[in-house]
Amino acid sequence: MAERVTQEPDRQEREAQAATSAVPSAGSDGQPVALQTEAHGQKPAAGTREAIYDLDDVGVTYGSVPAVREVTFPIYQHEITALIGPSGCGKSTLIRCLNRMNDLIPAASVTGKVSYHGQNLYDDEIDPVQVRKHIGMVFQKPNPFPKTIYDNIAFGPRVLGMDGNMDEIVESALRRGALWDEVKDRLKTNAFGMSGGQQQRLCIARALATSPDVILMDEPCSALDPISTGRIEDLMLELKENYSIVIVTHNMQQAARVSDRTAFFIVDLKGEESHRIGHLVELSPTEKIFTNPDDQRTEDYVTGKFG
Amino acid sequence: MSAVPEAGLSRKVVERASSGQRTKDLMFRLALLFSVSVGFVVLAALVLDVMIDGASRVSLDFITSFPSRISPESTGVKSALIGTIYLMVLCAVFIVPVGVATAVYLEEYANRDSRLSRLIEVNIQNLAAVPSVVYGILGLAFIVRGPLGLGPVLLAGALTLGLLVLPVVIIVSREAIRAVPSSIREGSLALGATQWQTIWKQVLPGALPGIATGVILALSRAIGETAPLLVIGAATFARFNPEGITDRFTAMPLAIFEFISDADTEFRAAGAAAIIVLLALLVVMNAGAIFLRNRYERKW
Incomplete structure (x- = not known):
């Protein structure tokens, strides 16, 4: 497995992780996907991680076209969960359910339960704006606001009416985003003047400024060169100490490098209308997915037989 | 050996456009130029005419x-x-x-x-x-x-x-x-x-x-x-x-x-x-x- 972790503490942390998380999943070897939630039931008892999300039979439909169906799995705190799979398998659609960004597409409808700390995010009384205050998101293409670096970071805290010294909030967010040293002398310049990799780290820092619990990343490195990608991966490993991260990626090596747990999705051609519907094949500790997956399709995918 | 007939072939493929095509091209361009000039000439004539009649009267008074x-x-x-x-x-x-x-x-x-x-x-x-x-x-x-x-x-x-x-x-x-x-x-x-x-x-x-x-x-x-x-x-x-x-x-x-x-x-x-x-x-x-x-x- 291609390790690209530069910091020793991270490596130790990850190895410790792999050791503990391997225990329950070993018991579920060869079991169908749905049973993974039962493994989750055993998790707290095993004294490892607490689930922040619990997806229960989640499906998304655009108009009458289903995009992804019957997804059931938990997402644990202070872990990086990677969603991988071929194009059109519904990974991005699914991650956008986790902070209700799918609401922006009028035709999209979500079935099943997306529980966040035990609360179904799709309950009627839930306000999507409140959901997004707790759950940050980083997009495929860096999308800084056409404002100064400072104002990009300060935008979130300002609209949320956060108390405190804005200069300190901005500095702390930029430090957590590993960007402070590069930009501290040009906070008042336009963010469009930054490189692509810096812009993406700015977007991460911007998400951190509002102190979310979870950070969702939808292919955050797909528009970046390998060096910028490496820096963002290092940053993710640092951030998981304090945040939970869900990342959609097309890059299997990236999933292998950074994630603790990997969910593999696949797309079925269903019916005569050839609707493409994505669904979950398996969710396991990353090491298992890449070395000894339960499902033959996972193995075929990670070894490059298709996709 | 085989390069010779190939070269001959390519010379045949890249022919000059026929004079008829070139004339058409030129006519089309002239027609476009004429259309552009209609608007411009009318405006220029209008401004010029107004200037001749009224420029001497424009003053702070x-x-x-x-x-x-x-x-x-x-x-x-x-x-x-x-x-x-x-x-x-x-x-x-x-x-x-x-x-x-x-x-x-x-x-x-x-x-x-x-x-x-x-x-x-x-x-x-x-x-x-x-x-x-x-x-x-x-x-x-x-x-x-x-x-x-x-x-x-x-x-x-x-x-x-x-x-x-x-x-x-x-x-x-x-x-x-x-x-x-x-x-x-x-x-x-x-x-x-x-x-x-x-x-x-x-x-x-x-x-x-x-x-x-x-x-x-x-x-x-x-x-x-x-x-x-x-x-x-x-x-x-x-x-x-x-x-x-x-x-x-x-x-x-x-x-x-x-x-x-x-x-x-x-x-x-x-x-x-x-x-x-x-x-x-x-x-x-x-x-x-x-x-x-x-x-x-x-x-x-």
Whole structure:
């Protein structure tokens, strides 16, 4: 497995992780996907991680076209969960359910339960704006606001009416985003003047400024060169100490490098209308997915037989 | 060995275009050039003619004197110029909030597939093409008389002209709002901003240069409108400035109309001079719009 972790503490942390998380999943070897939630039931008892999300039979439909169906799995705190799979398998659609960004597409409808700390995010009384205050998101293409670096970071805290010294909030967010040293002398310049990799780290820092619990990343490195990608991966490993991260990626090596747990999705051609519907094949500790997956399709995918 | 026939073949493939094709190409280009020159020559002739007739009459006195019925030498456009400026300001105050709010609703809130919003959309497109005299009749019936009953005053003129150019403002503002990429909206909403905060703090600032350009271009259309003001009963000759929004008024195109239609042909030079003043005002406004567009337009 291609390790690209530069910091020793991270490596130790990850190895410790792999050791503990391997225990329950070993018991579920060869079991169908749905049973993974039962493994989750055993998790707290095993004294490892607490689930922040619990997806229960989640499906998304655009108009009458289903995009992804019957997804059931938990997402644990202070872990990086990677969603991988071929194009059109519904990974991005699914991650956008986790902070209700799918609401922006009028035709999209979500079935099943997306529980966040035990609360179904799709309950009627839930306000999507409140959901997004707790759950940050980083997009495929860096999308800084056409404002100064400072104002990009300060935008979130300002609209949320956060108390405190804005200069300190901005500095702390930029430090957590590993960007402070590069930009501290040009906070008042336009963010469009930054490189692509810096812009993406700015977007991460911007998400951190509002102190979310979870950070969702939808292919955050797909528009970046390998060096910028490496820096963002290092940053993710640092951030998981304090945040939970869900990342959609097309890059299997990236999933292998950074994630603790990997969910593999696949797309079925269903019916005569050839609707493409994505669904979950398996969710396991990353090491298992890449070395000894339960499902033959996972193995075929990670070894490059298709996709 | 085999290279020789290949070379021969390629020489055959890349033939020169036949002379007939080249002639056609040339004819087409000439036809295009002719079409371009029609517009340009007409404009140039118009400006030149007006300049010859009126350039000698344009002076500071001309724009600071009230019109006169008896002396073509000392007549001026003071009241018309002031009236036009008031009209433009009032008109902007009316069309900017209403036009931008409509555009925001249609772009950000309305369900595009609903019957109602499609009806509104088609209506706005059609309203932009309604002849201005019809707006004048509307203004006369509803603003000057009828429900509002303001009389032929500045406010009534500004509202009538505002209605006339509102569709243009809405269409241009919608385009400017649509040009703000959805990634900006997503970025803002993902941070927990409400839809209103996203519109007010991200979308509108991003669309502002486009909106401002559109408003100026709409106003420069309104500034030259004569028919609606005549229909609502604005004065064509006034030796007083409007003092408030409920005063009677005159405007530049009306002053031109008055000068040109005077039985005394001596007034025609004054008419040409007034046209020059109006054209200068238009050039300044359009230059402002171009400046705004080039200076602030964002490449996303």
